[in-house]
Every structure is written in structure tokens, then in C-alpha cells.
Amino acid sequence: MPEGRSLPLSNSDYFDPDWAFTDVDTTGLESTLVRDWYEKMVIVRKTEQKIAALVETGEAICPCHLAIGQEAVPVGLSHLLTPSDAVFGAHRSHAHFLALGGSIHQLFAEILGKSSGCSHGLGGSMHLTDRSIGFIGSVPIVGATIPIATGAGLQAKREGKGNVAVSYFGDGATEEGVFHESLNLSSVHDLPVVYVCENNLYSSHMYITQRQPELSTTRYAKAHGIDSAIVDGNDVAAVSKAAHELIDQARQTGRPGYLEAVTYRWLGHVGHRSDVDVGVKRTGDLEKWRKRDPIARLASTLEVSVTDEINDSVATAVDSALDLARLDPSPEGDLVQNTVYAR
């Protein structure tokens, strides 16, 4: 356990690197859904591993914040959404984008600054969008999309079609004032927003007990009168089950919900390395958390022939997408001036 304040008794073992985690329970689930979860997580993992390699070689220049180890959270949640819902991310959002079905090719192209990128080469890794899948946008000002998602919930309420907004953020964002303002606003105005805190225990180099008096952030939901759930964020089925209840409730009653998924990022805050990140030394914990790998845990419920086939086909798809992105042209120079105002 990193140095910091002594730990209070937590409301869960999920935070403990020595926790004897449980098997992923896929009982009663459609086999195609489980297979799809596995494939989505492998897509995220292999795409991000490729991005890490691009960062290491210098081919990718823009800041890339990777979510390797955290794949189960967006994959467990995204199949519950439709393109009419509105999803917002933050600086670490490749996984959110891909889990909704975002194009691997467009993601690579965006990171390489190509015109075929999902944001036309204007955004880079930290500014992803694809309205065709309901991913409205991600931005790196910490906490900034939390009120924006809240407003998407307000618009969904005004339209009355049962759409919901989803706001992804990390544990660090819960230290921003606007997070609390937003939860309060959605609670008093009954807005269908599901707040998803991916609590990976670190904000940049700071362990959570160096920043907060408790490990879990669900107390903030309680304070604002919002129903919450805390789950093992490396268990895709557990994430899906908890998210399902909160999303359904938001659709049917308009009430906001708060999901805390406890997970761990395997790499540093930004870039491709796991061993050096602005002073973080956490090798022992990382090794323990790697045993809680969300992909390996789900793989153990599938036939080896199935996972082998998926691993191979995804690897091929990721390689082709990158090859394609590399060949794509750079944006036209006047794109910057032509996009200051809306078209």
C-alpha cells in the first residue's frame, strides 16, 4: 500500500490489492453477449497497446492517457446504451469511444493527426467524438464534462424520449467543485444522468488517500440524494449488472444514478510506461492488480478456441486500421480557421 494517510475501514474489499477476487459470473447471460464483451475488451486492450507503442517510438506526439487494465468498465456499460443516449468522457477516453463501437481506424487517425480522424485531426487523443455512436465528446479539463453531461440529461428530460446521459470521470474529478454542483443540480431537477466514476485509485501520481479521507466516492452520491452502486470494476458482468439497474432507473424515472467501478490503471498517468510516472513507485501493487486482469478473468469463462480466434481477428483488425491511418492524408491547413465557428 503506498504511503499516505492510514486507511479507514472501507465499505468494500475492492480497493485492497490483496483481495481474493471472485470469478466473473456469466450464469444466465447470452453467450453472444459474453463473447462480445470479450471481443470489445480485447479491441480496447490491443488498440491501446498499439498506441503505447506509437508513443514510445514518437510516432504519436499528442498526450495519450491509456486505460489498460480498466477495459471492463465501459465495455460492461456500453451495450446498455443506444446512439440516442449521450456519453461524455475525459482525458482517458479511448476505451469509452471503442466500447461504444467507435472506429479503431478513426481513433488511430485522430491520434496521428490525420484528416480521417474522428475529430478531423483537430483533437488528438484527448478530444474524441462520434455522434453516430452517441459519444458526444471527451475533453481533458478535469471534471468539465460532468456538468455538460448533466445538461445532456436536462435536454433528454425536456424531450421526454427516455434517453439518458452518461458521464465518465475518474476519482480525481470528484475533487473538483463542479462535480458536486452537478450532482446536486441533477438531483434537485430529476435529470436522467448516470455518473460513472472509474476509481483507479490514482490521480496522476497521487494515491487516493493522499487526496481524500475515504477510498470510495459513493458518499458524494448519498450526500446529494442519488442512488449509487459500487462494483468490482474489473468484473465486466458485475459492472453490467449494476449499470443496468441505474440506467434503467434513469430511463424510467428520470432520476440520476452513480456507479463507482473500482479498478486500476496499469500504466502511468500519461504515456506508455508503467515504471516511471512522476514519482509513482507501485510495482508490488501493480503485480497484484495485474492478476485481477478483466480480460483474463472473462477469458476463463470462455472456450480457449473462442478466445484464440477473437485474439487473432482483433490483432489483424487493429494492424489494418493502423496501416490505413498511416496512409491517410493530413488535414487541409485552412481547417483550423474554418472550424472556429459552427458550419
Added chain:
Amino acid sequence: MTTYAAAILEAHTYLLDNHADVFVIGQGLWSPWYVGATMDGLDTKYGQDRIIDTPVSEQATTGAAVGAALMGGRPIVVHPRVDFAVLAMDQMVNQAAKWSGMFGDGHGVPALFRTIINRGGSQGAQHSQSLHSWFAHIPGLRVIMPATAADARDLLIAGVLSNDPVVYLDDRWCYEAEEELPPVTELDLASIKPAALRDGEDITIVANGFSTQLALQAAKLADEEGISASVIDLRVINPIDFTPVIDDVRRTGRLLAVDGGWASCGMAGEVLASVVEELQPKELMASPTRRTLPFASAPSGQSLEADYYPSAEMVLSDIRRVVS
């Protein structure tokens, strides 16, 4: 005759009657004395689902408007004092202003942030600012500073119907100004240019918002002294098409900028620079100058306050100096 304040109310009524996607959100909306007579009765007429009063959360409220705008709404966000809008700068400057340029998907953020300038009355340093120049610095925002009742109404409507994020700064010192208004026409905000409110031969005075009213008063006083001043009202201060200003200064040879903000990195300096860099030195008959606030925060005490704000007499003395 319609006052500036009534014109703002009329714009709200027009928008709420004719555009179902428009709603209003902000603090004080169910007790609208906060905003003078500009929103009287809207909550009872249009309902509290459409005229939404909020918790004391400028940032979340502004962000929620950005989110609603991204999803098809046309919100008007009300900050009854621009000083409090400072708490929401991230959402206006980092988010709304940059959304189009960050993603390039053609989606702007059609939200209008109404931030009221509310000076005088011994309100002191944190209730009296004119921070329009901050917003005018930012690519992606459109910034409206109405000086007349007609613009207060029609540019509010144009701003709400614009597909870009708009900051609209009305000034409570303008609220009693009145004029006959024609029926509403929906204007394209991007086409709005500075307007000559007064033609003159000796000097061009450029102003915005309440400063335009000061400039008009000073020009009238100057006229009695035989000095003929033109007054150009900027109307929209971001982005600005300076062509009408440059053309007029080329004709008069003299330039005075009047602005209710501070001089440093402010609108008045922007006017001077934008004109001067387009003219040859020989085209100017005198050094351009500016009248702004003194470089200090607003005091509360009445005698100090009386000295702090520019007056028509101060503008007149500037006119005399430039023309002499």
C-alpha cells in the same frame, strides 16, 4: 416607445413563443427583480420547466446549458452579474468556445450566456465589473454588447438563434433608454457590423454598450462647441469587422475609443490598434486616444464612485484634446 429593459423582455417573449427549443436557466429567475424588468412574468407565463431557477452553482448551470445545447436545446443562461459568471469561465471559454474547433464536426454550442453589467449604486469591487474584453479575446465566442433598445432586442434574438456560443452583456445603466421599435426581424448574428449612430466630420468616436450612450451625449455637447463627431457603436465585439470604423477614421483623421472596461488588453486598445495598423501615419491628424476606467477596482463609497466612472464631460474633454 420601448425601453431597453422592455426590449429584452420582448426578445424573451418572442423566442419562447416562436422557438420551442429555447429555454432559460440561471439564478433568480423565479424572483426576477434580480434582472430589472427584463424577465417579468416569464416563469408564470411559460412555466418553471422552461424558465428554470437553479441552485447557487454558476459552473454547473452554465455547463448544463452547454450540454443541453450540444443535444439540440437553445438555452439562455442568466448570470445577473458578470462578476459571478467568472465562476463559470471554464464552461464558456474552455468548453463552449472551443467545441467546434476541438472536434471539427460542424456542431457549435448554441447557448447564449447573458451576463449583466451592473455598475454603480455603491456595489463595490465584485458587483460592478465590465469584463467584456475577456470574452472578446476568445476565438469561438460571439460577444454582443447592445447599446440601444433595438439591438438589446434583436441581437438577443439573433444571439439565441446563432449556432455558436454567444456572450450577451446588457448594461443596467442602459435599461431606461427608449425608442420606437419596428416589428421583430430575425437577424444573422454573423452579419452584424458596427453601426454609425451619428455622422460627423472632425473625429470618430468608437464605443460599445453604455459607453456608446456616453459617446452620443458627449458628441452632442461637442456639437454645441462647433466640433462635429461621428459615433460608431461596435454592437458585436467578437468577432469584429472593423471596416466601417477604419473607413470613418480615414475620413475624419481622428479617433477616440470609449470603453467601460480597463485600458490594459482591453476593447479600447483593440479599437486603436485595429484602426492604426490599417492607416498610413499621414492619414491621422492627431494621436488616437481612449477613455476607459481608471486602473483600479470599483470603490463603494459614493464620492469615490462618482470619480471612478467615465462621464460625458470626461469624453468631451477627450474630444477637445484630440481635435485641438
